[in-house]
Amino acid sequence: MNEGPQHTRERESRSLRRAGRGMMTGLVIGAIVGAIAGLVIGAIVFGWGAGGMWGAVLTGLIGGLGVGWFIGGVASLDDSPRGDEPRPDPRLRGDMDA
Numbered sequence: 001m002n003e004g005p006q007h008t009r010e011r012e013s014r015s016l017r018r019a020g021r022g023m024m025t026g027l028v029i030g031a032i033v034g035a036i037a038g039l040v041i042g043a044i045v046f047g048w049g050a051g052g053m054w055g056a057v058l059t060g061l062i063g064g065l066g067v068g069w070f071i072g073g074v075a076s077l078d079d080s081p082r083g084d085e086p087r088p089d090p091r092l093r094g095d096m097d098a
Contacts, residue, residue, distance in 0.1 A: 015078045022076025023069050030068015034060040 038060020039053070046052030 011078075018076050018078070019073050022072040024072070026068035026070070026072020026075075027065055028068070030064035030066070030071070031061055032064070033068070034062070034064015036060075037064070 035057055038057040041060070042050075042053030042056025046056065
């Protein structure tokens with residue numbers, strides 16, 4: 001497909017906006033899920049209201065932020081345009097055990 005530079009820039013801009021929205025959504029969802037998981041685990045292991053419980057909540061929050069950011073960004077990436085998919089090299093087919 002022969003695209004002009006303007007169309008390519010628009011597509012890249014759209015992809016970056018979509019990835020940014022995905023990362024922000026992932027941050028929010030990851031923070032909520034991580035904090036709730038940390039609260040539950042911390043309350044079970046350390047007891048309700050203990051300092052260790054709040055440490056577990058903070059740890060879950062930080063971990064959830066990172067995991068949510070990564071998954072949100074990866075999940076929002078674009079697929080290759082139809083017809084531009086990479087094709088396997090026919091020379092690589094065959095028995096790999098030899």
